Amino acid sequence: QVHLVESGGGVVQPGGSLRLSCVVSGFNFNEYAMRWVRQAPGKGLEWVAFIRHDSSHVYYTASVRGRFTLSRDNSNNTLYLEMTRLTADDTGVYYCSKCDFGEFGFYYYMDFWGKGTSVTVSS
Amino acid sequence: DIQMTQSPSTLSASVGDTVTITCRASQNINRWLAWYQQKPGKAPKVVIYKASTLQIGVPSRFSASGSGTEFTLTINSLQPDDFASYYCQQYNSYPITFGQGTRLETK
Numbered sequence: 130q131v132h133l134v135e136s137g138g139g140v141v142q143p144g145g146s147l148r149l150s151c152v153v154s155g156f157n158f159n160e161y162a163m164r165w166v167r168q169a170p171g172k173g174l175e176w177v178a179f180i181r182h183d184s185s186h187v188y189y190t191a192s193v194r195g196r197f198t199l200s201r202d203n204s205n206n207t208l209y210l211e212m213t214r215l216t217a218d219d220t221g222v223y224y225c226s227k228c229d230f231g232e233f234g235f236y237y238y239m240d241f242w243g244k245g246t247s248v249t250v251s252s
Numbered sequence: 253d254i255q256m257t258q259s260p261s262t263l264s265a266s267v268g269d270t271v272t273i274t275c276r277a278s279q280n281i282n283r284w285l286a287w288y289q290q291k292p293g294k295a296p297k298v299v300i301y302k303a304s305t306l307q308i309g310v311p312s313r314f315s316a317s318g319s320g321t322e323f324t325l326t327i328n329s330l331q332p333d334d335f336a337s338y339y340c341q342q343y344n345s346y347p348i349t350f351g352q353g354t355r356l357e358t359k
């Protein structure tokens with residue numbers, strides 16, 4: 130069974146930092162791309178970042194580029210999202226998601242999601 | 253960026269009804285579209301991928317169609333478990349973008 134468990138969320142002051150983790154099990158982590166998606170309170174879904182299975186390609190949404198760093202440790206089945214210079218707009222639930230195998234090495238949808246970890250940026 | 257526009261934003265229906273949600277992309281996304289179901293306080297769950305392919309384990313009362321810029325999700329014979337929010341998402345190009353969501357509520 131596929132499991133994704135996020136952790137590392139919490140309350141942080143504006144300008145602060147957090148490191149989210151996502152520990153996975155039930156599949157060969159080193160074969161799959163991964164994404165983070167967030168959801169502000171009462172709002173819709175927003176894609177945050179993507180990393181290929183081998184870390185060869187990493188993409189970010191414009192609002193976090195330069196502030197967030199996505200990485201993975203395939204030997205420990207763990208995905209990381211390092212978040213710095215946090216603002217109130219970064220508040221929300223952050224979901225780690227597994228991508229499917231993809232087509233043509235580029236077109237991936239998200240077939241499994243974790244339960245999310247909550248991030249609140251507030252003074 | 254590709255804008256995804258869903259309609260309606262809210263849909264009121266009863267058990268047994270058939271409902272359709274529409275998603276429009278601001279530019280051609282071929283068939284690289286997924287539909288997700290989300291219940292309050294829960295993670296999203298994929299229902300449909302590649303515009304019309306039913307995810308394993310999803311009931312056959314869910315169906316979807318479309319390509320290019322126009323897509324639809326149809327749920328036949330609504331069941332109590334189907335009342336939730338639904339999001340379309342394009343994965344044709346980065347940034348990945350979602351529709352604003354459609355809340356399917358009990359009439």
